[in-house]
Amino acid sequence: MGLRVFDLQFVAFLATAILSLISILYFYILILYPTIFTPLRDIPTPPGRSLLTGATLRLPGGPHTHDPRYWRETIPNDGLIRFYLVGGRERLLVTSAKALSEILVTKASHFVKPEFVRRRLYYVTGNGLLLAEGEEHSVQRKSFMPVFSFRHVKDLYPIFWSKARELTEVLADQIAINNSKKTKRVIEMRQWTSRATLDIVGLAGMDHDFGSLKDPHSQIIQQYKKMQQSPSLFETLFGVLLSPFAAVKDASVVLRVPTRRMKEIKEASRFIRNVCRAIIREKQDKADQSSSQIGIDLISVALKSDTFSNDALVDQMMTFLAAGHGTTSVALQWSVYALCKHQDVQQRLRQEICEQLPLVTDDNVGISASDIDRLAYLRAFCNEVLRFWPPVPSTIRESLHDTTVAGHYIPKGTIFSISPAVTNHDAELWGPDANVFDPERWMREGCANSGGVKNSHGFLTFIHGPRSCIGDKFARAELACLVAAIVGRFHFELEDQDKVEMFTKGGISAAPADGIRVYIEVVDGWQA
Numbered sequence: 001m002g003l004r005v006f007d008l009q010f011v012a013f014l015a016t017a018i019l020s021l022i023s024i025l026y027f028y029i030l031i032l033y034p035t036i037f038t039p040l041r042d043i044p045t046p047p048g049r050s051l052l053t054g055a056t057l058r059l060p061g062g063p064h065t066h067d068p069r070y071w072r073e074t075i076p077n078d079g080l081i082r083f084y085l086v087g088g089r090e091r092l093l094v095t096s097a098k099a100l101s102e103i104l105v106t107k108a109s110h111f112v113k114p115e116f117v118r119r120r121l122y123y124v125t126g127n128g129l130l131l132a133e134g135e136e137h138s139v140q141r142k143s144f145m146p147v148f149s150f151r152h153v154k155d156l157y158p159i160f161w162s163k164a165r166e167l168t169e170v171l172a173d174q175i176a177i178n179n180s181k182k183t184k185r186v187i188e189m190r191q192w193t194s195r196a197t198l199d200i201v202g203l204a205g206m207d208h209d210f211g212s213l214k215d216p217h218s219q220i221i222q223q224y225k226k227m228q229q230s231p232s233l234f235e236t237l238f239g240v241l242l243s244p245f246a247a248v249k250d251a252s253v254v255l256r257v258p259t260r261r262m263k264e265i266k267e268a269s270r271f272i273r274n275v276c277r278a279i280i281r282e283k284q285d286k287a288d289q290s291s292s293q294i295g296i297d298l299i300s301v302a303l304k305s306d307t308f309s310n311d312a313l314v315d316q317m318m319t320f321l322a323a324g325h326g327t328t329s330v331a332l333q334w335s336v337y338a339l340c341k342h343q344d345v346q347q348r349l350r351q352e353i354c355e356q357l358p359l360v361t362d363d364n365v366g367i368s369a370s371d372i373d374r375l376a377y378l379r380a381f382c383n384e385v386l387r388f389w390p391p392v393p394s395t396i397r398e399s400l401h402d403t404t405v406a407g408h409y410i411p412k413g414t415i416f417s418i419s420p421a422v423t424n425h426d427a428e429l430w431g432p433d434a435n436v437f438d439p440e441r442w443m444r445e446g447c448a449n450s451g452g453v454k455n456s457h458g459f460l461t462f463i464h465g466p467r468s469c470i471g472d473k474f475a476r477a478e479l480a481c482l483v484a485a486i487v488g489r490f491h492f493e494l495e496d497q498d499k500v501e502m503f504t505k506g507g508i509s510a511a512p513a514d515g516i517r518v519y520i521e522v523v524d525g526w527q528a
C-alpha cells in the first residue's frame with residue numbers, strides 16, 4: 001500500500017517535471033528567443049503579435065496591420081522587415097531591390113527552398129526542376145533551357161491558339177446550353193481556365209491531349225482538385241501545436257500523419273505519376289518505330305537528349321504540369337476580372353484583336369508568334385495583369401549558412417519571404433500609381449518591356465536569377481493567346497458588378513476566391 005502511494009507520488013512528480021519542462025521550452029521558443037535572444041532582433045518588426053497566430057503573412061487586400069504591403073509602406077526599413085509566424089517563428093520579408101538581388105542573383109547559391117516546402121510540394125510537383133538544388137538543379141536547368149527559349153516557344157503558338165479556340169467553343173456551348181434563346185449566361189471561369197491550361201501544358205509540354213476541356217469528368221482534373229484540398233481543423237490545430245518546434249526542427253511531421261486528406265493527396269499523386277509514365281512509354285515506342293516521330297514538345301526534346309531516366313522524366317512532367325497549369329489558370333481568371341472591372345480596357349483590347357487577328361472561329365487559319373506579339377495593347381494588358389495579381393504572390397528561401405543580406409548578419413536557417421505581391425506594388429519602384437491597374441504604363445515610350453519600373457527586380461512575378469521561372473515565355477505567350485481568343489469572341493461582365501474579388505486563403509497560387517463569376521455573351525464583329 002505504502003509503495004503504491006510512493007509510486008503515485010513519483011508519477012505525479014514526473015508528470016509535473018515534464019509539464020514544467022515543456023512549459024519552459026514553449027516559453028523560451030515563443031517568447032524569450034524571438035524577442036530577446038534572436039540575432040535578428042535589430043531588424044525592423046511590425047508592432048503587435050499574437051502568441052498563437054503571430055502576424056502571419058497575408059495576401060494584400062488593403063491596409064491592414066498584418067498586410068505585408070502595409071508594412072512595406074509604413075515601417076522604415078533598409079531592405080528587410082522581420083515578422084512572426086504562428087508559434088513565434090521569425091521570418092524576414094525582403095523589401096528592397098538590392099536585398100532581392102542578393103538573395104536571388106548575386107548570392108543565390110547561399111539560399112535554398114526550405115525542407116518543409118520541398119516535402120509539402122513533393123507530392124504535387126515530383127522531384128523535378130522546381131525542387132532540385134545545387135549541382136543537380138544546374139544540370140536539369142541546363143538541359144531544359146533550350147526548350148523554354150523563345151526560339152522554341154514561338155513554335156508552340158499554334159498549339160496555344162488551337163486550345164484557346166477550343167476554350168471559346170466550349171464557352172459558347174455553355175451559353176447555348178439548356179436554353180437556346182439565351183444570349184448570355186453566368187459562368188464560373190475557374191473550371192474552364194483550369195481545364196484549358198492543363199490541356200495546353202499537356203499538348204505543348206508532352207504532346208498529349210488530356211481532353212479535359214471537352215470532358216467534364218476528366219480524371220486528371222479531379223485528381224488535381226484532390227491535391228488542392230485545404231487542411232482539416234485537426235491538421236491545422238496539430239500544426240499550430242507543433243509550430244514552436246518548427247524553429248528547431250521543421251514540423252513537416254504533420255505531412256506524415258495519415259489523415260484522409262494526406263491519403264487522397266498521395267493517391268492523386270500516384271494517379272498522375274502513372275499517367276505520366278504511360279505517356280513516356282508511348283513516346284518511347286513511337287521513337288523506336290521512327291526517330292521522326294519525336295515531337296517538339298518539352299518531354300520529347302528531353303527524351304532526345306538522353307539525360308534523364310524514365311523516373312526522372314516523370315518528375316519533370318509532374319513539375320511542368322503543376323507549375324504550368326494552376327499559375328496560368330489563375331492569371332487568366334484575373335485577366336477576366338480586370339476586363340470586367342475596366343470595361344474601357346475590354347473594348348479597346350477587343351478592337352485591337354478584331355482588327356488584327358483572323359476569326360477565332362476559323363479553324364483553317366493558323367496563328368504565328370508574330371501575329372500575337374505585334375499586338376501592343378494585348379501585351380500591355382497581360383503584363384499589367386501579371387504585375388497587379390502575381391499568381392505566385394510569395395515564395396520562400398532559407399539561408400544555407402551564415403551570411404549577410406542588406407548589411408545585416410543572417411544566421412544559417414533564416415527564412416525569407418520573397419513577395420511579388422509586395423514588390424510589384426512598391427511605390428518607390430513603380431511610382432505613386434503603383435496600386436492602380438493601368439495597362440497604359442506599358443504603352444509609354446520605351447516602357448513596353450519594363451512598364452517604367454525603376455529597377456528590373458520591381459517586376460517579380462517570375463522572380464529573377466538562376467531559380468526564376470523557366471516557363472515565363474511559355475506562360476506569357478499562352479496567356480496572350482487565351483486572352484486574345486476570349487476577348488475577341490465574348491463580352492464579359494461580373495455577375496455582381498460591385499464585388500471586389502478576394503484572394504483564396506490556401507494554396508500556392510493567389511487565385512480569386514469565387515473563381516470569377518461572369519455574364520458572358522458572344523460579341524458581334526468577330527465571329528463566323
Ligand code: HEM
Nearest residue numbers: 129130323324327328331391392395462467469470471475
Ligand atoms: C503566369 C504563369 C506563371 C507564373 C506566375 C510562374 C511563376 C513562377 C515562380 C515565381 C517561380 C519561382 C518559384 C520559386 O523558386 O520559389 C517559378 C518557377 C518555375 N516555373 Fe513558373 N510560373 C508560371 C508558369 C509556368 C509554366 C507555364 C511553366 C512550364 C510549362 C513553369 C515552370 C516552372 C518551373 C519548372 C519552375 C522552377 C524553375 C527552377 O527552379 O529552375 N511555370 N514559376
